[in-house]
Amino acid sequence: MKSIFRTSFYLRSNYLNKEGKASVMMRIHLNGERIALGTTGVCVDPEMWDSTLGKVRGRAKEALVTNAQLTSISTDLQMIFQRLEFSEELSLERIKSEYLGKREDMETVLSLFTKYNNDMYAQIGCGVTKANYRKFDICKRHFAKFLQEKYARTDLNIIELTPIVIHDFDVYLKTVVGQCFNTAIKTLKTFKTVIIFGRKAGVFNHDPFLNIHFKTKRVDRGFLTDEEVDT
Structure with missing residues (x-):
């Protein structure tokens, strides 16, 4: 007999975070039985939640991103099934x-970062340069400080890394760190490389960079003057 499997989402309505949002929880169902898997790492406004459909109502950007992330989780579970x-x-x-x-x-995110960076450090001189390793080390330190200043956290569980966290990190790089637009983009691309490594290793069951696209701005560097050329 063919097995029937599905995933369902519901709100942890007895607790709201400081932003007034509730955690989206998940269950899986198999042939009439069910089991809870805990939090998805996604938080939503309870008033925007459709308990019948198990998703956020509306077509606003945040609603679309959140629903896409829940769909990604369902897809990953379906693939396991x-x-x-x-x-x-x-x-x-x-x-x-x-x-x-x-x-x-x-x-956790930082332990994944540590694993990736340690592997890079071990390969310096074997296809990896010190400059390339330093780029990832700096990115890790920026993210660790961001967690402390933005969320008062020393780390995040893998499932807690969401597109909203990526957005907040982007804003932090441009405002607190003072990176220009293109430099912040390069830092996020470095971060994404580590996350892709985690996805390939089977650590992530969702894509934190879902619907996040990078495009640098063209910079007019001008021409050197005769005096600059002579120098």
């Missing part, structure tokens, strides 16, 4: 275990 569908190991616990399972040395 499809891989196990015709095996004897298919069960809610197995799907939950595979979805939540992470390598111990990469459970």
Whole structure:
């Protein structure tokens, strides 16, 4: 008999964060049984939540990004189910275990960063330059300080890294750090490289950079004067 699997989302309505938002929680269902997987890492305004459809109402940008992220989570869970569908190991616990399972040395964003940077450092002189390694080390330090100043946190769990956090980090780089537009873009691209590494390693079950696109601004550097050329 063909198994029936689906994912559902609901709000943790008994607790609101300082912004007045509630966490979106998730469950998975298999052949009439269900099990909770905990938080999705997404927070929404309770008044904008459609409990029947399990998503945010409206066509505003934030609603579209949030719903796209929830769809991405559902897709990842569906892929795990499809891989196990015709095996004897298919069960809610197995799907939950595979979805939540992470390598111990990469459970958080900064531990993932540390793993990536340590691997880069070990390869200096073997295709990796000190300048390239330094770029990632600086990015990590900026993100760590951003977490402390913006969220009063020393780290984030993998599932807590959302497009909103990426947006806040972008603003932090341009305002607090004082990076120009193009430099901030380059820093975010460096950050994204680490996240792609995490996705390939199976650490992420969602894409924090979903619908986030990078485009640098053209800068007119002008021409050197005769005196500058002579110098």
